[in-house]
Amino acid sequence: MAITMTKGQAGLTGNSAIAYAMKQINPDVCPAYPITPSTAVIEEFASYVADGAVTTELITVESEHSAMSACIGAAAAGARVMTATSSQGLALMWEMLYIASGMRLPIILTDVNRALSAPINIHCDHSDSMGARDSGWIQLYSETVQEAYDNLIQAVRIAEDETVQLPVMVCLDGFITSHAIENITLLSDEEVQGFVGEYNAKTTLLDIDHPVTMGAMSLPENYIDFKFQQSEAIARSKDTVLKVAEDFEKRFGRKYGLFEGYRLEDAEIAIVILNSAAGTTKVAVDELRKKGLKAGLLRPRLFRPFPFKELAEALKDKKAIAVLDRADSMNGFGGPVFNELRSALYDVPKRPKVVSRIYGLGGRDYKVKDAIAVFEELKTIAETGMVDTLQKYITI
Amino acid sequence: MENYIEVRWHGRAQQGVVTAAKVLGEACLHSGKFVQAFPEFGPERMGAPVRAFNRISDEPIRLHCQVTDPRYVLIADPTLIGTVDVTAGTPEDAVFIVNTPKPATEMRAVLGIKSKTVKVFTLDAGKISFETIGRVMPNTPMLGALAKATGFITLDALVDNFKENYSKKFAPKVIEGNVAAMNRGFNEVKGE
Numbered sequence: 001m002a003i004t005m006t007k008g009q010a011g012l013t014g015n016s017a018i019a020y021a022m023k024q025i026n027p028d029v030c031p032a033y034p035i036t037p038s039t040a041v042i043e044e045f046a047s048y049v050a051d052g053a054v055t056t057e058l059i060t061v062e063s064e065h066s067a068m069s070a071c072i073g074a075a076a077a078g079a080r081v082m083t084a085t086s087s088q089g090l091a092l093m094w095e096m097l098y099i100a101s102g103m104r105l106p107i108i109l110t111d112v113n114r115a116l117s118a119p120i121n122i123h124c125d126h127s128d129s130m131g132a133r134d135s136g137w138i139q140l141y142s143e144t145v146q147e148a149y150d151n152l153i154q155a156v157r158i159a160e161d162e163t164v165q166l167p168v169m170v171c172l173d174g175f176i177t178s179h180a181i182e183n184i185t186l187l188s189d190e191e192v193q194g195f196v197g198e199y200n201a202k203t204t205l206l207d208i209d210h211p212v213t214m215g216a217m218s219l220p221e222n223y224i225d226f227k228f229q230q231s232e233a234i235a236r237s238k239d240t241v242l243k244v245a246e247d248f249e250k251r252f253g254r255k256y257g258l259f260e261g262y263r264l265e266d267a268e269i270a271i272v273i274l275n276s277a278a279g280t281t282k283v284a285v286d287e288l289r290k291k292g293l294k295a296g297l298l299r300p301r302l303f304r305p306f307p308f309k310e311l312a313e314a315l316k317d318k319k320a321i322a323v324l325d326r327a328d329s330m331n332g333f334g335g336p337v338f339n340e341l342r343s344a345l346y347d348v349p350k351r352p353k354v355v356s357r358i359y360g361l362g363g364r365d366y367k368v369k370d371a372i373a374v375f376e377e378l379k380t381i382a383e384t385g386m387v388d389t390l391q392k393y394i395t396i
Numbered sequence: 397m398e399n400y401i402e403v404r405w406h407g408r409a410q411q412g413v414v415t416a417a418k419v420l421g422e423a424c425l426h427s428g429k430f431v432q433a434f435p436e437f438g439p440e441r442m443g444a445p446v447r448a449f450n451r452i453s454d455e456p457i458r459l460h461c462q463v464t465d466p467r468y469v470l471i472a473d474p475t476l477i478g479t480v481d482v483t484a485g486t487p488e489d490a491v492f493i494v495n496t497p498k499p500a501t502e503m504r505a506v507l508g509i510k511s512k513t514v515k516v517f518t519l520d521a522g523k524i525s526f527e528t529i530g531r532v533m534p535n536t537p538m539l540g541a542l543a544k545a546t547g548f549i550t551l552d553a554l555v556d557n558f559k560e561n562y563s564k565k566f567a568p569k570v571i572e573g574n575v576a577a578m579n580r581g582f583n584e585v586k587g588e
Contacts, residue, residue, distance in 0.1 A: 011425040011433070122437070176460050180434035181421045183456070279458035367461045 012184050014142075014177035017149040018084065018110050018170075019044035023054055024192035025156055027108075028079035028199075031059040031070030035089040036122045037174040038112035042084055064089040068096035068107075075105035076214050078204030080156070083107070086174060087114035090128045094135075100167045101136030102230065103215045106159030106199075107167040109137075110152060113275070113326075114174040115362040123363020124174040126274060130327040130336045136230060138168040138237050139304040141274045143260075145182040148172040150254055151301075153187070156196040157244045164237045166230075169304075173276040175363065187252060195251060234305050241302050258307040260299045261314055263289060267296025269378035270315065272341055273324040274300060277359070277366045281324075284371035295375050300337065308344035315341075316348040319382035322374045324394075326360045334391045353381050356391035364395045401548055402463045403450035406482050407472035407535070408443045416470070416535035417448035420542070423557035424452045424549055432457050445480050452548065467491060468546060472521070472534045474498075477506055490514045493541050493585065495521035495534040500587045517545045517587030524580045529573040536574050540581025551582045 012020065018041045022030070030049075034042040049058045059074075061067045067083055075081045085093065090111055100107050111129045115121040129139060140155060142148035148170065155168040172178060187195075203212050218226055238258065245256040262282050264270060271281050278299035288295040298314060300307075315321055323342070325335020333339050334356030342354040357374055360366045374394065381387055403420065407413035414435040421433030432451040449463040465485035474496045476482060483490075488511055494503050497520040504516045519541050521534035529536065543551040555575050563571055 009425065011422045011431060173460070175434070175437060179437070180432055180460075181418055182432055183425060183430050276460035279460045282458050365462045367464075368459070 008185055009183045010186050011181045012145060013040070013179050013181050014145045014148050014172050015040035015112065015179065016044055017145045017184055018152055018172075019048070020186065021149050021152040021192070022082055023048040024187070024189050025080075025082070025153065025196055026054045026193075027056050027082040029057050029059065029071070029074035029081045030083060031061050031067045031074065031081070032083050033061050033064050033067045033085070033089065035064070035086050037114055037178045038084045038086040038089070038110065040178070041110060041112070064092040065096060068093040068100065071107045071109075072096060072100050072103065072105060075100070075107050076103065076204065077206045078201035080160075080199040081105075081107045082109070084110040084112065086112045087116055087128045090132060091116060094132070097132055097135040097137060097167075099215060102226070104165040104230070104233070105167060106165055108152065108155050108159055109167065109169045111169050111171045112174045112178045113171050121362040122174070124176050125326045125361045125363070126171070127327040127361075129169060129171045130325075130329070132169065133304060133336060136166065136234060137304060138164075138166055138234065138241075139302070140168065140170050140241075141301055141303055142170065142172040142177065143276055143278050143299060145177060145180070146184045146254075147256075148177060149184060149186070150248065150256065153192055153195060154241075154244050154248055154256070157247075158237060158240050160199055161237070161240045161244070162202065164233055164240050166234055166237060171275065176276045191252065195248065238302065238305050238307055256301060258300070258302045258310050259314065260301060262297040262299070264296035264298055264314060266294060268294040268319045269375060269382050270296045270298055270318050270321050271324055271371060271374060271378075272298045272300065272315075272321060272337060274303070274326065274337065277324065277326065280366060280368055281371045284368045284375060287368065287372065288375055293375065293379060303337070306340050306344070308340065311341060312344045312348055315345060315352060316350070318352045320353045320355070320378040322355050322357050322378055324357045324359050324374065326358075328358045328361070338391070353385070353387050355381070355387055355389070358391075358393045359395045366395055370395050399453065399455075400457065400459070401450070401452040401468070402466040403452070403468040403470070404463055404466040405448040405470045405472065406476050406480060407446050407448075408476070409446050410442055411446075411472045412533050412535035413446055413470075413472050414448045416472075416539055417450050419554070419558060420450055420539060420549065421452075422561060423554045424450075426557040426560075427549065427553045429453060430455060430457050436462070445476055468542070469493070470538050470542065471495065472538060474503075474506075483507060483509065486514070488513045491517070491546055493517045493519070493538060493545055493587075495519065495538060497523065504588070515545070515587055517541060517585050519581055519585040521581060524584065525577050528577040528580060529570070533577070536577040537581030537584075540578035540583075541585035543578075544582045544585050545587060551578065554578055
């Protein structure tokens with residue numbers, strides 16, 4: 001794909017930006033089994049491999065289960081490993097996702113968010129990555145093409161940090177971000193290489209002078225201790241995410257945190273929403289602010305580990321909050337982000353009213369008017385202190 | 397609301413409207429604008445109706461929803477009219493550009509446009525592309541026509557961007573053919 005440069009900006013789709021970041025990172029191994037809408041990531045990265053632009057070993061496997069298995073093998077051997085998938089592909093990786101995190105392997109996976117079957121659908125929602133939320137992977141979400149690119153580069157440092165040593169999933173919206181050309185400021189190859197540095201795994205299966213066993217049988221006498229350490233590591237990774245973001249900002253000037261607040265500080269009502277739909281919501285916030293309504297937005301960037309303290313702190317003074325999930329936790333208590341965010345707010349002195357709205361499943365369009373309708377509801381909740389409908393589907 | 401230029405492309409799979417939206421987006425970006433160019437994908441089969449969209453702005457673009465009320469509509473295949481609602485959501489000052497040998501007056505009637513503030517332009521983009529590129533690729537002459545009919549992008553910007561970005565990908569003959577197609581699209585589009 002042609003990279004158009006003007007005034008330091010290029011026009012790239014989300015998939016092209018991810019493939020380009022992978023080229024600049026030049027991982028040792030990339031096992032892959034392409035699937036819509038993430039196909040172009042691997043397609044374009046395969047071109048870089050074929051052109052000799054990278055030294056990566058691209059392994060074309062026969063399924064996503066094998067792709068993740070090969071990632072695990074290569075990472076255990078000490079390689080820097082990346083792959084990409086979507087939807088059913090991520091679902092087929094399921095059992096291997098837990099093995100990747102349990103073995104503490106810093107694998108980087110781009111998940112181009114797509115709905116799960118049935119009925120079959122190729123468009124965006126977050127049910128794939130939300131289904132993997134308990135798999136022990138760090139999850140970063142991206143609003144724009146620029147953020148997806150920046151997140152992928154930061155993910156390498158987060159995963160490989162010696163206090164973390166865990167796999168990272170970078171999520172961006174299928175089609176909406178993956179197939180849309182947007183302005184993006186690219187870093188130079190040297191800048192990316194300088195930022196990610198060289199990877200030297202501390203323990204590897206190929207270091208025969210220091211033999212180790214990985215993923216061995218672990219019975220009641222120590223399994224829970226492994227899990228405790230893993231849980232501590234992913235909790236610690238929150239600080240690493242911030243540390244890496246700080247260095248990224250210092251070098252390249254773009255600031256990232258655990259979440260983004262938009263006109264949030266003095267807001268009385270707020271929408272919490274992930275990825276590309278946050279942009280559309282910001283437009284709604286501006287429209288309502290013009291009319292004097294104190295609306296705001298919070299967009300989580302880090303979902304795993306869930307930064308519950310920071311989110312509660314940012315939202316504790318709001319009167320009413322709607323958490324918009326692009327995935328349903330079928331018959332659970334609202335969508336996944338809602339469920340955890342509402343729980344995070346349980347301990348604040350004056351609990352805001354929090355409602356769950358499921359939107360945009362399978363690529364259903366989420367418009368400014370949809371966001372405005374939610375804000376109108378929140379306004380009523382804030383005024384009356386009464387919640388009429390705690391959870392419901394919108395955009396239907 | 398946000399002050400964007402919004403464009404909708406109608407065509408059939410393989411007619412290049414997705415590429416046209418991409419090339420337009422790149423050319424606008426080249427001119428210092430913020431852009432979006434995105435397709436709407438459905439079941440993939442030759443000849444299926446396809447839509448592609450552009451947003452162009454002086455400010456960063458935050459909207460990530462579909463384009464529902466575009467001012468500019470380009471129709472690469474006139475047989476879509478009547479099958480697909482090509483006028484859906486268009487405003488009173490809309491501009492339509494249709495690939496057809498028929499005159500604009502006739503197409504206005506075919507499109508069912510009564511409002512005098514709506515402009516309709518036509519060009520035989522299929523014929524132009526056949527004569528310049530060597531095959532029917534209506535998207536390229538339509539880009540030239542868009543520059544003439546709207547003025548939000550110049551012909552020079554389109555041509556410069558195309559030469560710069562695609563010279564590595566395509567043989568010089570292909571580049572020349574496409575540039576000639578843009579020029580002829582610019583010169584031959586007629587409307588009211």
